[in-house]
Amino acid sequence: MTLSLFQKITLGLAGITALVIGLCILAVPHQFYASYGISLADDASLLSELRAPGAGLAVLGGLMLWGMVNRTMRQVALAAALTVYIAFPAGRLVGVLVDGMPSGGILGALAFEVGIAALCLLAFRRGSRPPAPQGNSSHAPAA
Numbered sequence: 001m002t003l004s005l006f007q008k009i010t011l012g013l014a015g016i017t018a019l020v021i022g023l024c025i026l027a028v029p030h031q032f033y034a035s036y037g038i039s040l041a042d043d044a045s046l047l048s049e050l051r052a053p054g055a056g057l058a059v060l061g062g063l064m065l066w067g068m069v070n071r072t073m074r075q076v077a078l079a080a081a082l083t084v085y086i087a088f089p090a091g092r093l094v095g096v097l098v099d100g101m102p103s104g105g106i107l108g109a110l111a112f113e114v115g116i117a118a119l120c121l122l123a124f125r126r127g128s129r130p131p132a133p134q135g136n137s138s139h140a141p142a143a
Helices: 005-027 029-034 044-069 071-099 104-123
Strands: none
Touching (some): 005 071, 005 104, 029 044, 044 071
């Protein structure tokens, strides 16, 4: 699978975003969540429950970036990008329905995630890939 420039940029944006956010949640969860107006307690269990998906998000971001440069990883990178950027907004929308309206920072994150999801869907929609090379056919065209 050969990537167009638009597909590479989209995958790069998705990957860098997931990697950086995941690493921030993993390394500095108090500061990361404080940027959204969320104050975390010094509860080892809570922090473990936040750091674990942060690590997962960082790894998925790394897979997206790896797919930009490694042809054999492109399908995995695409699956990772679509999984992250469709699942996160879906989860946030469930939260809005069940828990009510979150802070402006969380709503901003939701909008950003929806934007990346839209870019991924646009960049990797069916038919956006160049056609496979056609080999010589022994069949003559119909007259």
